[in-house]
Amino acid sequence: MTSIPNPRLDRPPTPTVAPTPGIRFIRDIYAEHGSQGRPVLSFEFFPPKTPKGDVALFERTLPALDVLRPDFYSVTYGAGGSTRDKTLAIVDRIQREHGTTTMAHLTCISTSRSDIERYLSEARDRGIRNILALRGDPPLESSDEQFERGFEYSYQLVEFISKMEGFSIGTAGFPESHIACTEGRHVDWQRLKAKLDRGADFVLTQLFFDNDDYFAFRDYLVDTLGVTVPITPGILPILNTGQIKRFTALCGATLPTALASKLDSYGDDADAVADFGIELASRQCEALLAGGAPGLHFYSLNKAHAATQIVGNLGLRD
Numbered sequence: 001m002t003s004i005p006n007p008r009l010d011r012p013p014t015p016t017v018a019p020t021p022g023i024r025f026i027r028d029i030y031a032e033h034g035s036q037g038r039p040v041l042s043f044e045f046f047p048p049k050t051p052k053g054d055v056a057l058f059e060r061t062l063p064a065l066d067v068l069r070p071d072f073y074s075v076t077y078g079a080g081g082s083t084r085d086k087t088l089a090i091v092d093r094i095q096r097e098h099g100t101t102t103m104a105h106l107t108c109i110s111t112s113r114s115d116i117e118r119y120l121s122e123a124r125d126r127g128i129r130n131i132l133a134l135r136g137d138p139p140l141e142s143s144d145e146q147f148e149r150g151f152e153y154s155y156q157l158v159e160f161i162s163k164m165e166g167f168s169i170g171t172a173g174f175p176e177s178h179i180a181c182t183e184g185r186h187v188d189w190q191r192l193k194a195k196l197d198r199g200a201d202f203v204l205t206q207l208f209f210d211n212d213d214y215f216a217f218r219d220y221l222v223d224t225l226g227v228t229v230p231i232t233p234g235i236l237p238i239l240n241t242g243q244i245k246r247f248t249a250l251c252g253a254t255l256p257t258a259l260a261s262k263l264d265s266y267g268d269d270a271d272a273v274a275d276f277g278i279e280l281a282s283r284q285c286e287a288l289l290a291g292g293a294p295g296l297h298f299y300s301l302n303k304a305h306a307a308t309q310i311v312g313n314l315g316l317r318d
């Protein structure tokens with residue numbers, strides 16, 4: 001795959017609005033921590049569907065995670081724009097009330113360019129400086145017409161955002177290859193390189209349970225493709241057997257047979273599953289950091305308990 005000059009290296013970003021105090025470009029956070037050998041800690045939320053969920057996120061989860069002094073938070077985006085306004089409102093509120101850099105996710109599938117442009121303009125007006133640029137999953141019934149209105153792949157979204165300036169851009173990476181890629185993992189990873197060549201500053205990975213998958217992915221990107229941006233593992237602590245089986249089936253991550261059997265052996269004992277999941281994730285994170293991972297991105301599922309325990313087990317915060 002040909003290498004394209006990274007437009008972001010040629011010119012400094014020029015935000016059109018005064019930056020909110022304390023809110024930073026995530027690429028700068030990684031650069032600073034990297035030079036000091038400190039891992040970057042981040043936590044991902046989804047926009048709650050109910051007022052009760054909002055209360056739980058803002059009154060319980062965020063205060064508990066703030067104690068860990070996260071380097072950034074991120075908020076997901078419902079494919080097709082279903083959480084458009086909510087994603088931006090939550091990111092804005094976290095940044096204003098908690099003073100922590102927060103990234104808005106954005107998917108481009110089945111979305112027009114003008115809608116994407118509006119979202120990004122609004123994000124910039126709200127002082128949001130970081131976007132995770134994604135394709136999203138196609139609706140079950142999609143048509144060529146939908147693709148014509150916007151972008152087919154996320155590298156096109158990355159390029160579009162990069163030209164708008166004023167954002168640090170993250171992108172998704174898949175240590176086991178993307179579920180829909182039929183050409184093999186190296187082809188999928190070369191496509192990730194294309195996103196970085198178009199201006200993405202860092203990679204957050206899909207969940208995985210075998211660290212060898214992450215290291216093979218990272219080593220191919222770095223040693224074979226010459227990637228220099230941070231490649232941060234995405235961590236999902238197992239808290240519920242049925243839930244992790246559903247999630248892995250949906251996203252194509254492997255739930256190793258021995259791990260599935262171990263979870264099954266706990267039966268309905270939810271506390272035992274959660275204790276085991278937290279211990280497993282702690283050991284996984286420990287080995288990832290020891291192997292040079294630049295940080296940890298936790299899929300929090302809007303809860304603080306597991307991440308707090310894991311960060312405590314790792315001794316990453318006082």
Ligand SMILES: Cc1cc2nc3c(=O)[nH]c(=O)nc-3n(C[C@H](O)[C@H](O)[C@H](O)COP(=O)(O)OP(=O)(O)OC[C@H]3O[C@@H](n4cnc5c(N)ncnc54)[C@H](O)[C@@H]3O)c2cc1C
Nearest residue numbers: 076077079105134135136153154172178180181204205206
């Ligand atoms: C950290 C993280 C956060 C996420 N957050 C969200 C979220 O907030 N909302 C949401 O809806 N989803 C989210 N997702 C899921 C993501 O949208 C899906 O996994 C989606 O299917 C792929 O998105 P992508 O940006 O990697 O797509 P792409 O990079 O576009 O890749 C998608 C597929 O197309 C293939 N491909 C890429 N380029 C080409 C090309 N030039 N020619 C042919 N094939 C190509 C790739 O190999 C891959 O199979 C997230 C995933 C991760 C890892």
